[in-house]
Amino acid sequence: MSARLGDEISRVVVWAVMLLALLFLLVPLLVTTLMAFDARSYLGALPPPALSFRWFVNCFRQDALVTGLRISLALGVLAAAISSVAGAGAAIALDGAKFPGRGLLLALFVSPLVVPAVVTGFALLLALSQAGILNGFVRLLFGHVIITLPYTVRATLASLAGRDKRLVEAALVLGATEAQAFRSITLPLIRTGIVTGAIFAFAVSLDDVAVSTFLTDPTTYTLPVALVSAMRASFDLTIAAAAVLLMLVTALLIFVLDRAVGFDRLIGQGMFRT
Amino acid sequence: MLLALLPALLIMAAAFLLPMAGLAVESFRLFVPGRVGAAADAPFTLANYGDLLNRPFVGLFGETLRISILATLAGMLIAYPLAWHIVRRWSRRVRTLAIGLMVMLLLLSMLVRTYAIELTFGSVSIFRPTLKLLGISPNSGWYIECLVGAGLLHYIVPVATLTLLGTVQNVDPRLVEAAQSLGAPAWRAHLTVTLPLSRAGLVGAFLIGLTFSISAFVIPMVLGKGRVLFLSNSIFNRFSELADYPSGAAISIVMLVVSLLLVVAVSRLAAPRRRPA
Numbered sequence: 001m002s003a004r005l006g007d008e009i010s011r012v013v014v015w016a017v018m019l020l021a022l023l024f025l026l027v028p029l030l031v032t033t034l035m036a037f038d039a040r041s042y043l044g045a046l047p048p049p050a051l052s053f054r055w056f057v058n059c060f061r062q063d064a065l066v067t068g069l070r071i072s073l074a075l076g077v078l079a080a081a082i083s084s085v086a087g088a089g090a091a092i093a094l095d096g097a098k099f100p101g102r103g104l105l106l107a108l109f110v111s112p113l114v115v116p117a118v119v120t121g122f123a124l125l126l127a128l129s130q131a132g133i134l135n136g137f138v139r140l141l142f143g144h145v146i147i148t149l150p151y152t153v154r155a156t157l158a159s160l161a162g163r164d165k166r167l168v169e170a171a172l173v174l175g176a177t178e179a180q181a182f183r184s185i186t187l188p189l190i191r192t193g194i195v196t197g198a199i200f201a202f203a204v205s206l207d208d209v210a211v212s213t214f215l216t217d218p219t220t221y222t223l224p225v226a227l228v229s230a231m232r233a234s235f236d237l238t239i240a241a242a243a244v245l246l247m248l249v250t251a252l253l254i255f256v257l258d259r260a261v262g263f264d265r266l267i268g269q270g271m272f273r274t
Numbered sequence: 275m276l277l278a279l280l281p282a283l284l285i286m287a288a289a290f291l292l293p294m295a296g297l298a299v300e301s302f303r304l305f306v307p308g309r310v311g312a313a314a315d316a317p318f319t320l321a322n323y324g325d326l327l328n329r330p331f332v333g334l335f336g337e338t339l340r341i342s343i344l345a346t347l348a349g350m351l352i353a354y355p356l357a358w359h360i361v362r363r364w365s366r367r368v369r370t371l372a373i374g375l376m377v378m379l380l381l382l383s384m385l386v387r388t389y390a391i392e393l394t395f396g397s398v399s400i401f402r403p404t405l406k407l408l409g410i411s412p413n414s415g416w417y418i419e420c421l422v423g424a425g426l427l428h429y430i431v432p433v434a435t436l437t438l439l440g441t442v443q444n445v446d447p448r449l450v451e452a453a454q455s456l457g458a459p460a461w462r463a464h465l466t467v468t469l470p471l472s473r474a475g476l477v478g479a480f481l482i483g484l485t486f487s488i489s490a491f492v493i494p495m496v497l498g499k500g501r502v503l504f505l506s507n508s509i510f511n512r513f514s515e516l517a518d519y520p521s522g523a524a525i526s527i528v529m530l531v532v533s534l535l536l537v538v539a540v541s542r543l544a545a546p547r548r549r550p551a
Contacts, residue, residue: 010461014355021352021431024424025379028390031400035393046400083285090282097276105279108286114537116489118506119297119526120290122513126300126311126523127293146289149282207383210491210506214513224385224492231389231496240393243386250381 029247036240043237055241062238067219068226071137072206075222079144080152080201086145087152087201088194092186094153095160109153112146117210120146125214136220143211148201155200159193160186192260199260203253206246301523311519322524331508331525337419338504341494342487345423349430349483350476356431357438358468362447373439379432387428388496395421396497415501422502425493430483437482441475442468478543485536489529505529 031046036055038048059065090109094102112120121143128139163186171181209224216225223242230239303312304319325331360372393399397412405412445468453463469476494504503511505525512522 004459006462007460017352018356018359021356025428025431028394028428029382029386031394032386032390035400043398043400086281086285089278089280093276093278099276108291109282112290114533115294116491116506116526116529116533118489118491118509119530120293122509122522122526123293123297124289125513126519127296129311130296130314142289145285149285153282203381207385209385213510224383227385227389228492228496231392239389243383243389246383246386250378250383250386254378254381 032240032243033247035237036244038237038240055237056245058238059241059245064221064226064230065223065238065242068221068223071140071220072223075137075140075144076202076205079141079148079205080198082141083145083148083152083201084194084198087149087197088156088190091153091156091160092190095157106153106157110150113150117147117208118214121211121214124211128215134217136215136217139215139217140212140220140222143215144205144208147208147211148204151200151204152194152197155193155197156190157193159190159196162193163189196257196260199253199257203250206249297523297526300520301527303520303523305518305520307516307518310517316520322520323528325521326524326528334503334505334508335528337502338488341419341423341502341504342426342484342490345426345487346430346434346480346483348423349427349434350480352427352431353434353438353479354442354472354476356435357442358464360435361439361442373436376432376435379428380436384429384492388425388493391421391425391428392497395424397499418498418501421497422494422504425497426483426487426490429486433486434479434483437479438472438475441472441479444475445471474543478540481536481540481543485533485540488536489533 034047035043037051037053038044039050039052039054040048087109090105094106124139124143124146128134128142133139133142167189168181168185171185172178176184207224208222209228212222212225213228216222227239227242230236300312301322302318302320303316304321305312305316356372360369364372395401395412399405399412402412410417449467449471450460450463453467454460458466488504489506490504491506491510494502495507495510498504498507506529509522509525509529512518512525
């Protein structure tokens with residue numbers, strides 16, 4: 001085989017793979033969006049002959065989804081708040097001090113990311129039942145704080161590492177107390193990191209199924225749990241409308257994150273940059 | 275300053291360390307069918323782990339592993355060329371677009387992903403007539419397995435692509451050029467130069483995909499329709515259907531050990547790269 005022909009063939013194969021992959025990644029999202037606006041009352045072929053908002057209206061008429069949404073929002077905000085405060089505190093303490101076991105503590109705070117969510121959920125269920133904590137919301141809060149804590153610790157640590165330490169030294173030299181320097185120099189500098197962590201925590205909380213599914217009670221459940229049971233029961237397009245709304249929430253969070261951090265930071269640790 | 279550690283430490287102890295210890299203890303308790311969980315003073319036994327050596331569980335473990343490995347391999351085949359094109363071939367504008375798309379797909383809700391794939395390729399999907407034409411039954415076992423794999427793949431591709439960007443950037447493009455100017459065709463230059471130089475990154479991305487796949491929960495639960503079960507789903511079933519907590523705890527411990535081993539492997543591979551050259 002001539003070199004030229006081999007190159008042509010491999011080029012075509014690689015491009016075909018990438019194109020198919022792109023279709024595979026995007027077509028399901030387009031189909032879902034399109035079907036969410038379908039005016040028909042049954043699941044028919046694409047494209048929908050007429051469009052309507054009926055499924056979106058339906059979303060807010062189904063008690064299970066509305067209850068789930070209300071609890072998910074309350075849980076997400078509360079869990080993000082608790083884990084941001086605790087996580088930022090831990091990160092600041094870990095960054096400021098050099099003591100034995102620091103690395104171990106850091107590993108401990110990140111470990112809920114390593115443990116499969118189902119295992120965390122099941123372990124919490126056992127422990128909370130034995131402790132006699134039966135309130136669904138409190139149980140869910142325990143679960144959501146623990147799965148979001150790694151994100152808030154890491155985001156704060158990252159912003160602490162990126163700050164210019166000489167600024168605090170300058171403030172101390174100029175006569176500020178440690179507390180004053182922290183409040184007026186360090187805190188504003190790491191605010192972005194804390195906010196990023198809180199946004200991630202909210203997003204993680206809003207999407208969790210594996211932990212929540214163990215901790216719900218008959219009247220207290222989250223939106224994802226309600227959606228999963230709806231998905232398993234029937235194939236109603238109301239879920240498509242809910243999925244479109246969730247995609248919008250994700251898009252909004254991405255927009256805020258991009259403003260706060262900038263995604264170009266994701267690329268470019270490589271040596272041979274172009 | 276150290277006082278600021280206290281809230282997080284208390285949370286970790288109460289909501290993570292103690293429950294994990296309790297889980298380990300529960301996995302050694304004797305279970306009497308008909309109860310909910312083991313009695314508080316039930317005797318200790320190894321039976322819960324012994325049961326896992328039987329066929330049904332070994333089959334479950336094998337199925338989880340097989341689908342996870344195949345989906346991750348497929349993801350690598352897509353992600354590597356994609357990462358290479360993003361870093362080396364495309365203009366700045368296309369690159370930003372491609373990376374933005376991958377970040378979006380990474381952060382996309384797992385539920386939305388799962389539902390979209392079910393709606394597009396599943397048994398009541400809009401492609402049903404096409405599948406019928408091809409003589410494929412959307413309820414056949416292998417098709418459902420493919421569906422679960424597709425769900426995993428939809429997350430693995432963006433994760434692996436973003437992970438591999440740094441890897442590809444670390445391969446000196448002049449090496450490929452040198453190989454080509456010495457007469458090697460481009461495909462051969464990549465196969466013998468780029469690919470071996472990216473080995474550590476490729477293995478790392480593979481293990482990240484595998485760790486995700488093995489602990490996946492929603493994807494196999496919804497797309498598998500009860501016909502394909504992952505380890506995580508079987509833990510939930512022991513809890514919700516059998517109330518056999520000790521057995522669920524034993525499976526959890528096995529999953530935990532497997533995940534920890536994978537993560538140790540990932541960090542071992544990632545460590546040398548972090549040292550400054």
